[in-house]
Amino acid sequence: MLAFIAGRLLAAVPVLLALSLTVFALLHIGPADPAVLLLGENVGTEALAQARADLGLDQPILVQYGRWLGSLVHGDLGRSIRTHQPVGEAILARLPVTIELGLLSMVVALAIGLPLGIYAALHRNSALDVASSSVAVVGIALPNFVLGLLLILFLSLWLGLLPPSGYAPFVQDPARNLELMVMPALTLGAALAAAIARMMRSSLLDVLRSEYIKTANAKGLDRRRILLAHAIRNALLPVITIVGLQVGALLGGAVLTETVFALPGIGRLIVDAIFARDFPVVQGVVLFLGVLRIACNLGVDIISARLDPRIAFR
Amino acid sequence: MNSSAGGDNFPGRRIGRRDLLRGAALSGAAFWTANLLTACQQRSPVPRAPAAASGTPVAEVPKRGGILRVALSNEIAGVDPYGNTSVSDKCVYHAVYDGLLGLDRDLRIVPQLAASWAMPDERTYVFTLRDGLVFHDGTPCDAQAVKQSLDWLLDPANPAQARPELSEVQDLVATDRKTVTFRLKTPSSALLTTLADRAGKVVSPTARAKYGKDLARNPVGTGPFRFIEWLQDDHLTLKRFDDYWDKGAPLLDTVVFRPIPDQSVALTELKTGNVDLVSFLDPKDLAEVRANTRLVSLEAPGLSFWGVLPNTTRGPLASKPLREALSFAIDREAILAAAAFGVGQVAHGPIPPSSWAYDPDAPVIRRDLERAKVKLAEGGWPSGFPVRVLTPPSLQRTAQLVQAQAREVGIDVQIQVLEATALFSIAQGSDNEAVVIGWGGRADPDGNVFPMFHTKGGWNGGKYSSPEVDRLIEQGRIVSDQAERKRIYQAIQQQLNQDVAYIFTNFRPVLHATNTSVRGLQAHPDQALRLQTTWLSA
Numbered sequence: 001m002l003a004f005i006a007g008r009l010l011a012a013v014p015v016l017l018a019l020s021l022t023v024f025a026l027l028h029i030g031p032a033d034p035a036v037l038l039l040g041e042n043v044g045t046e047a048l049a050q051a052r053a054d055l056g057l058d059q060p061i062l063v064q065y066g067r068w069l070g071s072l073v074h075g076d077l078g079r080s081i082r083t084h085q086p087v088g089e090a091i092l093a094r095l096p097v098t099i100e101l102g103l104l105s106m107v108v109a110l111a112i113g114l115p116l117g118i119y120a121a122l123h124r125n126s127a128l129d130v131a132s133s134s135v136a137v138v139g140i141a142l143p144n145f146v147l148g149l150l151l152i153l154f155l156s157l158w159l160g161l162l163p164p165s166g167y168a169p170f171v172q173d174p175a176r177n178l179e180l181m182v183m184p185a186l187t188l189g190a191a192l193a194a195a196i197a198r199m200m201r202s203s204l205l206d207v208l209r210s211e212y213i214k215t216a217n218a219k220g221l222d223r224r225r226i227l228l229a230h231a232i233r234n235a236l237l238p239v240i241t242i243v244g245l246q247v248g249a250l251l252g253g254a255v256l257t258e259t260v261f262a263l264p265g266i267g268r269l270i271v272d273a274i275f276a277r278d279f280p281v282v283q284g285v286v287l288f289l290g291v292l293r294i295a296c297n298l299g300v301d302i303i304s305a306r307l308d309p310r311i312a313f314r
Numbered sequence: 315m316n317s318s319a320g321g322d323n324f325p326g327r328r329i330g331r332r333d334l335l336r337g338a339a340l341s342g343a344a345f346w347t348a349n350l351l352t353a354c355q356q357r358s359p360v361p362r363a364p365a366a367a368s369g370t371p372v373a374e375v376p377k378r379g380g381i382l383r384v385a386l387s388n389e390i391a392g393v394d395p396y397g398n399t400s401v402s403d404k405c406v407y408h409a410v411y412d413g414l415l416g417l418d419r420d421l422r423i424v425p426q427l428a429a430s431w432a433m434p435d436e437r438t439y440v441f442t443l444r445d446g447l448v449f450h451d452g453t454p455c456d457a458q459a460v461k462q463s464l465d466w467l468l469d470p471a472n473p474a475q476a477r478p479e480l481s482e483v484q485d486l487v488a489t490d491r492k493t494v495t496f497r498l499k500t501p502s503s504a505l506l507t508t509l510a511d512r513a514g515k516v517v518s519p520t521a522r523a524k525y526g527k528d529l530a531r532n533p534v535g536t537g538p539f540r541f542i543e544w545l546q547d548d549h550l551t552l553k554r555f556d557d558y559w560d561k562g563a564p565l566l567d568t569v570v571f572r573p574i575p576d577q578s579v580a581l582t583e584l585k586t587g588n589v590d591l592v593s594f595l596d597p598k599d600l601a602e603v604r605a606n607t608r609l610v611s612l613e614a615p616g617l618s619f620w621g622v623l624p625n626t627t628r629g630p631l632a633s634k635p636l637r638e639a640l641s642f643a644i645d646r647e648a649i650l651a652a653a654a655f656g657v658g659q660v661a662h663g664p665i666p667p668s669s670w671a672y673d674p675d676a677p678v679i680r681r682d683l684e685r686a687k688v689k690l691a692e693g694g695w696p697s698g699f700p701v702r703v704l705t706p707p708s709l710q711r712t713a714q715l716v717q718a719q720a721r722e723v724g725i726d727v728q729i730q731v732l733e734a735t736a737l738f739s740i741a742q743g744s745d746n747e748a749v750v751i752g753w754g755g756r757a758d759p760d761g762n763v764f765p766m767f768h769t770k771g772g773w774n775g776g777k778y779s780s781p782e783v784d785r786l787i788e789q790g791r792i793v794s795d796q797a798e799r800k801r802i803y804q805a806i807q808q809q810l811n812q813d814v815a816y817i818f819t820n821f822r823p824v825l826h827a828t829n830t831s832v833r834g835l836q837a838h839p840d841q842a843l844r845l846q847t848t849w850l851s852a
Contacts, residue, residue, distance in 0.1 A: 093545070
């Protein structure tokens with residue numbers, strides 16, 4: 001298994017290189033110049049040339065990329081052009097927010113999606129099945145910032161139950177932290193919950209139609225036991241794959257969710273950096289998200305193998 | 315009447331970061347015309363206690379203490395008056411940094427760190443500092459410190475956005491502990507107003523040496539509030555500076571700035587009592603705030619102007635008759651009503667109602683489809699022509715109105731929406747045909763005409779070049795008599811409209827919303843919040 005993990009990690013290196021090179025190229029192709037954004041248009045060409053030289057932007061793009069890789073090897077992601085903050089420090093400062101948001105959203109998604117999917121499969125074509133399918137479709141289709149604003153409208157403005165936006169570190173004030181995270185987690189988790197419910201339903205229906213379930217039924221096994229020990233366990237595999245794949249969507253959704261709820265997370269960092277053409281920050285965050293994504297896929301593979309002995313580590 | 319300027323959308327988050335649309339106060343001893351002032355006061359829905367200087371209609375005794383929680387519409391990039399600044403940054407650095415001079419709500423110069431100033435000749439300004447000024451870090455703020463701070467800004471080796479604003483300054487001399495002398499290369503009628511804005515802010519030399527490039531994250535000034543902490547994208551906290559030169563000020567203990575990008579969320583925070591002030595209110599929300607008895611709107615005419623910038627050298631709009639045709643096709647009242655939610659007023663030039671140089675009698679160009687058709691024929695395209703128009707997302711509504719209105723005479727406006735950062739780069743190049751754009755404005759009228767309309771202007775995206783306008787703009791920079799300057803800017807305005815260098819559509823106001831406990835605060839044309847006299851009633 002260790003060899004498997006090591007192999008996968010090695011395979012990730014070219015992926016990350018390609019990713020960072022693509023982002024590098026995209027940033028430099030774009031029309032805006034970080035030096036102008038930093039200094040304004042009026043400072044004169046000399047000052048702008050000086051600023052470009054200071055930032056290393058006067059070099060050919062491959063040289064810039066090479067330099068970036070070189071410092072990356074030394075664990076240095078560079079400094080933000082706009083705020084001069086080290087990029088690593090900026091990412092680390094925002095990491096807890098986005099990680100917590102992601103985990104809580106996942107919890108919300110699983111807590112809503114799994115039971116709903118299972119119930120729908122067991123009571124196919126019941127009123128609740130139809131209702132949950134409809135809700136799931138809406139949940140997938142509804143942009144999450146709309147859901148976020150609706151939640152704020154209902155829960156904060158009309159009912160006064162929760163504070164509308166903001167962040168409090170968990171270590172400082174756990175109660176306040178959770179209070180502030182409820183709506184963002186619901187917002188971000190909703191679409192995923194819908195996806196999970198749909199997948200769980202169809203997957204469980206497939207399993208319930210399979211031969212071994214019929215056999216188990218014929219043997220007179222307890223229905224509850226069949227469901228828990230055989231059906232759901234096997235039906236979970238495709239769901240876990242979906243969850244793993246959805247991590248990317250979750251990170252994308254985090255950008256909007258963090259903006260709506262004014263959370264100081266990675267999503268807002270990269271959006272601001274893109275608009276400000278803050279190249280080092282964009283590069284650093286993209287690389288980081290790439291690593292995160294690969295780690296999630298690896299995690300999914302490991303969990304799948306644990307659940308299904310037929311999947312071997314290769 | 316439309317007393318304050320309004321717009322289809324507030325200077326956007328990215329836009330605000332730019333020189334282009336920034337509402338920066340640069341200049342101008344100024345008066346509003348009397349009727350404007352009255353109208354603005356009438357518009358305030360709730361009788362309020364304004365800043366001490368303006369007299370107090372309600373007998374309330376200002377109270378010390380309390381935390382003011384301010385929602386900002388965009389992220390804070392750094393607290394650096396000389397550097398890259400959005401309106402959010404501006405609000406923060408105005409609280410941390412005092413300058414040599416201040417600017418009151420009528421754009422008149424007021425003393426700040428300098429208690430007085432004199433002008434022995436037209437190239438020399440002598441400022442006398444107050445006694446006992448200190449920075450937040452304890453460093454004395456004497457003439458030497460002022461010189462060091464400004465010398466850093468003037469040194470071309472240092473990256474500073476504000477440097478071009480002091481291009482007329484030759485050097486500074488610290489004559490004695492309390493006296494700083496500015497020596498100019500050329501006379502500059504806008505210098506005092508420039509020094510009343512960011513370029514006149516004074517940074518602690520000790521902190522500059524200590525923090526270097528990280529100073530924007532560790533600001534140290536002489537302002538009413540000192541910097542405590544900043545968690546990016548979450549909050550920035552300031553506390554009362556007990557040794558502030560203006561004894562008794564500030565009244566607040568703490569100010570917390572929170573960037574909340576979505577304005578409807580920020581307003582919910584205000585209504586639910588989690589923030590006290592929403593800055594840079596979008597005009598679309600103004601009616602709701604005015605109607606809500608638990609909220610108060612703070613309004614001031616702004617410095618900006620908005621409209622369509624045609625490329626005068628390339629594409630169809632290089633032809634003056636075709637520019638005139640487009641201008642006659644546009645219904646400015648309709649744009650004000652539909653894109654600016656009726657907030658503000660239609661524009662007839664680059665000088666907004668907040669300025670002393672504003673000309674209330676200048677005619678607004680009226681829509682005239684017959685004349686538009688005549689001009690089209692004159693330009694050789696009697697049945698209309700196609701033109702590409704760039705617009706940032708925040709001004710899309712204006713662009714669509716222009717498109718619909720122009721279509722009625724056969725002009726085919728092809729809208730291209732571009733994210734603001736990219737748009738500004740492209741709009742500066744030669745390939746664009748027209749841009750829907752605004753100018754954030756400066757307190758001195760020179761700042762509203764030079765960048766966009768002088769041949770050598772730093773943001774002349776229309777590539778407009780008129781020897782007559784260049785001459786007038788240069789003259790306006792030298793002449794010191796305000797009445798004469800006013801005539802110069804009126805002449806410039808006339809010429810710009812005659813050449814259709816820009817299709818002026820509307821002026822926007824500066825808007826904020828507060829809850830009913832915020833006292834002693836008013837909107838300022840240059841957008842920055844002045845929190846020295848702000849206090850919270852129970």
